[in-house]
Amino acid sequence: MATLSRADVEHVAHLARLGLTEEELARLEGQLNHILDQYTILTMLDTEHIPPTAQTIELANILRDDVVTPSLTTDEALSNAPERSGDHFVVPAILGGGEGGA
Amino acid sequence: MTDLTRLHAHEMSPLLRVGEVSSRALTEAHLAAAERQNHSLNAWLVIYRTEALAQADAADRRLAEARRTGPAALAALHPLCGVPVGLKDLVSVKGGQATAGSKILAGYIAPFDSTVTARLRQAGAVILGKTNMDEFAMGSSTEHSAYGPTANPWDLTRVPGGSSGGSAAAVAAFHVPLAIGTDTGGSIRQPASMCGVVGMRPTYGRVSRYGIVAFASSLDQIGPFGRDVRDAAILLHAVSGHDRRDATSAPIPVPPELLSLPDSDDEAASYLRGRRIALPREYFVEGMEPGVAARVREAVAAMQAAGAKVEEVSLPHTDYGLATYYIIAPAECSSNLARYDGVKYGFADRSSGEFIADYLRTRGAGFGPEVKRRIMLGTYALSAGYYDAYYLKAQKVRTLIKADFDAVWAAGFDSICAPTSPTVAFPLGAKLADPVAMYLIDACTLPVNMAGLPGVSVPAGLSDGLPVGLQIVGAPWSELSMLRLARAYEAITARATWRAVEPAELHLTDDPTTPSPAERMTRHTQGASATGSGGQA
Numbered sequence: 095m096a097t098l099s100r101a102d103v104e105h106v107a108h109l110a111r112l113g114l115t116e117e118e119l120a121r122l123e124g125q126l127n128h129i130l131d132q133y134t135i136l137t138m139l140d141t142e143h144i145p146p147t148a149q150t151i152e153l154a155n156i157l158r159d160d161v162v163t164p165s166l167t168t169d170e171a172l173s174n175a176p177e178r179s180g181d182h183f184v185v186p187a188i189l190g191g192g193e194g195g196a
Numbered sequence: 197m198t199d200l201t202r203l204h205a206h207e208m209s210p211l212l213r214v215g216e217v218s219s220r221a222l223t224e225a226h227l228a229a230a231e232r233q234n235h236s237l238n239a240w241l242v243i244y245r246t247e248a249l250a251q252a253d254a255a256d257r258r259l260a261e262a263r264r265t266g267p268a269a270l271a272a273l274h275p276l277c278g279v280p281v282g283l284k285d286l287v288s289v290k291g292g293q294a295t296a297g298s299k300i301l302a303g304y305i306a307p308f309d310s311t312v313t314a315r316l317r318q319a320g321a322v323i324l325g326k327t328n329m330d331e332f333a334m335g336s337s338t339e340h341s342a343y344g345p346t347a348n349p350w351d352l353t354r355v356p357g358g359s360s361g362g363s364a365a366a367v368a369a370f371h372v373p374l375a376i377g378t379d380t381g382g383s384i385r386q387p388a389s390m391c392g393v394v395g396m397r398p399t400y401g402r403v404s405r406y407g408i409v410a411f412a413s414s415l416d417q418i419g420p421f422g423r424d425v426r427d428a429a430i431l432l433h434a435v436s437g438h439d440r441r442d443a444t445s446a447p448i449p450v451p452p453e454l455l456s457l458p459d460s461d462d463e464a465a466s467y468l469r470g471r472r473i474a475l476p477r478e479y480f481v482e483g484m485e486p487g488v489a490a491r492v493r494e495a496v497a498a499m500q501a502a503g504a505k506v507e508e509v510s511l512p513h514t515d516y517g518l519a520t521y522y523i524i525a526p527a528e529c530s531s532n533l534a535r536y537d538g539v540k541y542g543f544a545d546r547s548s549g550e551f552i553a554d555y556l557r558t559r560g561a562g563f564g565p566e567v568k569r570r571i572m573l574g575t576y577a578l579s580a581g582y583y584d585a586y587y588l589k590a591q592k593v594r595t596l597i598k599a600d601f602d603a604v605w606a607a608g609f610d611s612i613c614a615p616t617s618p619t620v621a622f623p624l625g626a627k628l629a630d631p632v633a634m635y636l637i638d639a640c641t642l643p644v645n646m647a648g649l650p651g652v653s654v655p656a657g658l659s660d661g662l663p664v665g666l667q668i669v670g671a672p673w674s675e676l677s678m679l680r681l682a683r684a685y686e687a688i689t690a691r692a693t694w695r696a697v698e699p700a701e702l703h704l705t706d707d708p709t710t711p712s713p714a715e716r717m718t719r720h721t722q723g724a725s726a727t728g729s730g731g732q733a
Contacts (some may be wrong), residue, residue, distance in 0.1 A: 097521055097577070102576075104573070106575050106576045106579065107570055107572065108556075109575050109577040109579060110530060110559075110571045110572060111534075111537075111552075111555045111559050112559050112560055112563070112571060112572070113553075113554055113555065113556030113557050113559065113560030113561070114560055114566055114568070115560075118565075118568070120620055121700065122568070122569065122572060125569060125631055126569070126572060126573060126576070128571075128631075129522065129573060129631060129632060129635075130630055131521050132522070132632060132635075133517065133519045133522075133586065134525060135515065135516060135519050136516060136519050136589050136590065136593055137594060139513075139516065139596070140500075141589060141592035141593060142597070144592040144593075144594050144595050144596060145592070145595055146588055146591030146594070147416060147591055147592075147594040147595040147598055147646075148398075148591060149444075149648075150400050150598060150646075150647060150648025150672075151399070151400055151401045151444075151446055151648055151672065152651070153401065153443075153444065153446060156443040158440065166307055166308065170307040170308070171307070173305065173307050174303075174304050174305060174307070174540070174541030174542070175539075175540060175541065176539070176541075176542075176543075176544035176546070177544070177546070180450065183539055183540060186546060186549060186550065186551045186554050187549070187550070187551060189550045195450060
């Protein structure tokens with residue numbers, strides 16, 4: 095399987111929106127490659143005709159009537175907001191901020 | 197007067213009902229032990245003295261009212277009414293913290309009760325506090341808590357296992373008879389094994405996860421810790437059952453017999469006659485400590501002598517479990533933990549004033565090293581060009597791992613018996629520098645999660661003075677049978693000398709000059725840093 099370069103580690107960190115220090119990036123490059131090495135064992139198995147398993151209990155769709163039931167109040171929902179304005183969460187400016195992500 | 201902290205919940209319940217002991221007295225005794233010893237153990241992230249005593253008084257009023265009303269009213273009370281319990285600090289309790297062991301949730305106050313909390317309140321249990329854990333339940337030693345590690349009461353220089361290490365240590369140290377944990381790859385069974393207590397991961401879908409901080413949603417389950425099988429069964433009964441607020445909770449009835457496992461050892465032991473136990477040869481391989489393998493083989497031999505039929509079987513895809521798990525769980529965690537964005541709740545760094553930069557700073561500063569490692573692994577495994585090679589491949593191997601177990605049930609076996617952990621508790625700091633060595637500790641437990649099965653770890657003796665766990669795994673929804681089998685094993689070993697041994701270093705925890713677990717871990721990692729890490733499993 096693949097090997098992660100330093101540039102790959104930086105790219106994945108950006109995809110994951112993790113701001114990492116130089117030291118963290120260096121350590122992760124070694125550790126992630128060591129862990130990826132363990133994954134190579136899976137290539138020994140032929141799984142071409144094996145279906146994937148995403149869940150283990152055979153539950154079909156769970157449906158309910160579309161009726162309003164009590165839920166959190168606006169104040170409760172906003173009670174842990176780092177910043178709030180009236181009945182809204184305050185979000186940092188998204189537009190005009192420079193880079194657009196990956 | 198006997199020490200109230202030594203009582204099992206199933207012993208407390210009859211005393212509470214007749215009024216021979218009050219919930220307030222029980223709660224006071226347990227609070228005192230937890231408060232006195234938490235410096236040395238760090239099992240608790242918060243102890244709710246005021247709230248617990250108020251709940252105890254409310255339970256005493258319920259009990260008194262039921263006594264006045266009559267035997268039917270008393271019988272209708274749940275056996276947990278008035279009994280102190282601990283909750284892993286990822287269970288939401290309205291108005292209280294739920295840090296999940298992370299700095300990113302420091303200061304968060306849950307605005308609602310989890311379903312587990314609501315059911316415990318309904319039963320009348322007393323919530324003593326919240327227990328320590330690896331950050332977001334990612335770890336096998338509780339050393340990845342942002343609030344310092346927990347020590348093992350059997351040896352204060354060693355880990356209690358993890359991720360539910362605080363719950364396991366608190367139960368082993370007699371701070372509570374019962375505690376709740378979660379198990380994604382072994383996080384209940386493995387610390388139960390290392391702390392010498394009983395811990396059960398139920399079938400996926402048995403307990404509602406509403407209000408529990410998520411790690412890997414196709415694997416996470418909630419379950420009980422207790423000092424014996426009857427207690428674990430009582431707690432499982434209280435929290436199990438379908439919940440419309442968790443679409444993955446299953447509409448399967450909860451067996452009422454969980455409340456009436458036999459008190460009599462003879463009656464309990466008779467359950468073993470004719471049971472078919474499978475012994476998977478892949479679980480007794482290199483890396484297993486000889487003392488662990490020996491105790492587990494002795495346990496199985498004892499069950500055989502009591503009438504069980506034991507046969508060796510093969511679970512041929514066991515060796516692929518570790519890689520499969522460490523793709524699927526990080527992939528799911530990278531998705532689940534995307535919610536920590538510094539907007540709706542939790543830690544936020546808004547110092548740059550720019551959206552992406554603040555996002556990177558918030559998550560970079562809020563998460564600890566193991567969580568970052570897993571988010572990175574998961575993001576990579578799900579990223580364009582690698583999805584088929586990693587995530588899809590792992591999901592296909594998961595099918596094969598599950599099929600291995602299905603074949604055992606189809607062959608008519610009642611259960612699979614195996615070691616819970618390949619090693620006894622290891623020294624604080626020994627595996628911190630080597631993530632793969634730490635991951636290997638879960639090798640015997642995580643296949644069970646990938647197949648969605650119930651598994652219970654029960655104490656099976658000591659190796660070098662430290663507890664060894666026997667893992668009993670069953671078919672989906674067979675919790676009652678697994679616990680009956682576990683109770684039977686407990687019964688046939690009831691008079692074993694090791695059963696009377698209490699955690700060896702518990703007495704040291706009363707001494708305020710005993711070093712904290714964090715001090716011990718720092719000391720060890722400084723001493724070991726020259727060689728990098730300790731031996732692997």
